[in-house]
Amino acid sequence: MQQINLADGLVWFDNTLLSEADIGSVFEPEYWSKLNKVIGSAKGRGTTWFVQGEQVPMALRHYRRGGLFGKLVKDQYLFIGWERTRCYEEFMLLKHLRQCGVNVPRPLGAKANKVGTLFYRADILIELVSGARDLVALLKNSKVEHNVWYAIGEEIAKMHRAGVCHTDLNAHNILLDGDNQVWLIDFDKCEKREGKNWQQGNLDRLLRSFQKEKNKAGITFNEESHWRWLTEGYSTIQLTQ
Ligand SMILES: Nc1ncnc2c1ncn2[C@@H]1O[C@H](COP(=O)(O)OP(=O)(O)O)[C@@H](O)[C@H]1O
Ligand SMILES: [Mg+2]
Known part of the structure; x- marks a missing residue:
């Protein structure tokens, strides 16, 4: 796993599977739609975008809140450390599960962005289970x-x-x-x-x-x-x- 510092955030990624040069942009749906590489989507809490990466197809998800509070603060979380961000924790949990032989898709990248000093937004890229x-x-x-x-x-x-x-x-x-x-x-x-x-x-x-x-x-x-x-x-x- 590799880690890169951005102006306002951090990206963790698997550089064997996520090789795009513009690593800061791969967590934005617009990046993929401009390249004509959006291959599908699914509706859950928000929209999960299916995109064609250079190496593998991927599912891109932005972290959103549910419930009443979510209507006010849609996608910001209290920042208490990079390793306590939702995206980093999910990334590491998926890695752990795969090491234990559980059939979960491979985590490809996670990005957390500071919003001011107190909050952050987050995104994750996970291997797409094709035809699932x-x-x-x-x-x-x-x-x-x-x-x-x-x-x-x-x-x-x-x-x-x-x-x-x-x-x-x-x-x-x-x-x-x-x-x-x-x-x-x-x-x-x-x-x-x-x-x-x-x-x-x-x-x-x-x-x-x-x-x-x-x-x-x-x-x-x-x-x-x-x-x-x-x-x-x-x-x-x-x-x-
Ligand atoms: N890695 C994946 N491969 C294939 N489909 C996926 C993958 N991740 C999510 N999806 C599809 O997107 C839907 C929403 O994604 P999910 O991770 O469950 O987020 P949420 O329920 O929080 O919106 C799933 O029910 C599934 O249909
Ligand atoms: Mg779900």
Whole structure:
């Protein structure tokens, strides 16, 4: 990982995968649209832009607040040190997860920009999982087989074995690629934790998300089969090594 100082901020990046000379600009969607290299987008809290980098396709996300406070201060966070910025923490967490063998996309770059002395804004570039769809989109139109539900459970257990708590584990943050490989995404605000009393909370939240999307998006989801398969997969992985 390489680090570069900008006039008002810092960039951390993987120079084997992110080789653009103008490293300060690659976190701006306009840079990519001028080059005609925006290849897609997805709506979550804000827009995640899919762009074609020199080496790999990437997902570009600007950090935004949710909730009521977010309407007032859309994208600024209190600065308490470069290594405590949201983008740096997510970048390092993704690195850790990959080292532990969890299927998460590779982090490519993170940028934090000071706004005055108290606040900062942040962006992140992550490898794009090509051809991936999230579970909500998939379960609306097609069937997910037993072995895939099982694999989703296994991947969540691997994340827990790596000691990582996903504070927003929901059906939109689990992707399947064209080969039905499972990918976990969206690790903003997630963190490493000790002990045994938070893992079940992640699973409970995911179950609630599936139940919610049954009404909201009309997905096919059955607790007696689908969820049971997922938890079977989960329990095959030893959480402590
Ligand atoms: N690395 C990625 N590869 C493919 N699609 C992605 C990737 N990252 C995000 N997406 C898509 O963009 C959506 C929003 O991104 P996400 O990281 O979940 O941010 P948020 O939910 O905070 O807006 C995801 O649900 C997914 O559809
Ligand atoms: Mg998300």
